[in-house]
Amino acid sequence: MAELQHLSTHVTYADITGDTAIFRLKDEIDLHTSPDLRTDILGALTKGEVKKLVLNLEKVPYVDSSAIAVMVEALQKLRKAGGKVYLTNLSPRVKGLLEIARLDSIFSVVANEADVAAS
Amino acid sequence: MTTPALRMDLTSNPAEIASARKSIEAFAGAAGFDERATADIGLCVNEAIANIIRHAYGSAKDKPIEMHADMVADAMMITLRDWGNGRMPDLNKSVDPNTLCPGGLGLPCLKALLDGLKFEPQSDGMLLRMTKRKR
Numbered sequence: 001m002a003e004l005q006h007l008s009t010h011v012t013y014a015d016i017t018g019d020t021a022i023f024r025l026k027d028e029i030d031l032h033t034s035p036d037l038r039t040d041i042l043g044a045l046t047k048g049e050v051k052k053l054v055l056n057l058e059k060v061p062y063v064d065s066s067a068i069a070v071m072v073e074a075l076q077k078l079r080k081a082g083g084k085v086y087l088t089n090l091s092p093r094v095k096g097l098l099e100i101a102r103l104d105s106i107f108s109v110v111a112n113e114a115d116v117a118a119s
Numbered sequence: 120m121t122t123p124a125l126r127m128d129l130t131s132n133p134a135e136i137a138s139a140r141k142s143i144e145a146f147a148g149a150a151g152f153d154e155r156a157t158a159d160i161g162l163c164v165n166e167a168i169a170n171i172i173r174h175a176y177g178s179a180k181d182k183p184i185e186m187h188a189d190m191v192a193d194a195m196m197i198t199l200r201d202w203g204n205g206r207m208p209d210l211n212k213s214v215d216p217n218t219l220c221p222g223g224l225g226l227p228c229l230k231a232l233l234d235g236l237k238f239e240p241q242s243d244g245m246l247l248r249m250t251k252r253k254r
Contacts, residue, residue, distance in 0.1 A: 028137060030133070030136050030137060030140075030165060030169070031133040031136055031169045031172065031173075032132075032133035032134045032136060032137065064136075064162065064165045064166060064169065064225075065166055065169070065224035065225045065228060066169060068224055069224060093158055096158075097162065097228070100227070100228050100231050100232065101224045101227060101228065102227075103224075
């Protein structure tokens with residue numbers, strides 16, 4: 001397990017085991033807070049051989065397009081290594097924004113973290 | 120009974136986006152918009168202010184933004200005034216999922232969720248008019 005230090009307050013849990021990085025996030029994420037999240041997530045992708053990034057959004061009631069942009073940037077990086085970004089536990093509001101932005105199909109949206117292993 | 124107009128004087132500090140969004144959502148709820156439309160209005164204000172901060176003010180945090188909202192019949196009229204570079208956005212730009220570009224998602228959201236969207240360049244900035252009707 002890689003060590004992840006100095007994470008933003010929006011990260012309640014982070015772990016990298018093997019090729020999988022898991023982030024459990026909380027609270028609303030907008031232009032004010034997404035830069036810290038970007039640092040956390042893109043920083044994790046430089047550790048080890050991450051090919052699966054799992055973002056658990058169960059405790060995230062709201063995101064704006066700046067948060068979606070962070071996810072897209074992570075996906076850009078992972079795709080170069082043949083990887084994927086998994087979004088789990090999406091609220092209807094977050095799912096709705098992905099649909100509006102027509103980006104719901106580029107991520108692997110699954111119900112929960114357990115479904116990532118099965119996918 | 121009419122809903123009193125909402126006016127907020129903001130700065131371009133991203134920390135103020137959440138309070139602007141929550142204020143406009145409370146205003147929309149009081150005006151009788153349903154939960155979905157209220158959330159859409161909040162997101163549009165969020166995205167519009169974020170665009171002003173990033174593009175009109177180049178991410179400076181101390182510039183003024185005025186927000187005004189009022190109900191006219193069954194429509195909410197929202198204006199956002201800034202004193203930035205006054206540059207018109209490319210309204211024809213759309214999101215192409217295949218290109219995986221992290222930026223440029225805000226404007227497509229505004230176009231998808233609003234009934235009216237008009238950028239009026241001013242001599243010293245921009246006036247953005249947004250309209251959302253009750254269904």
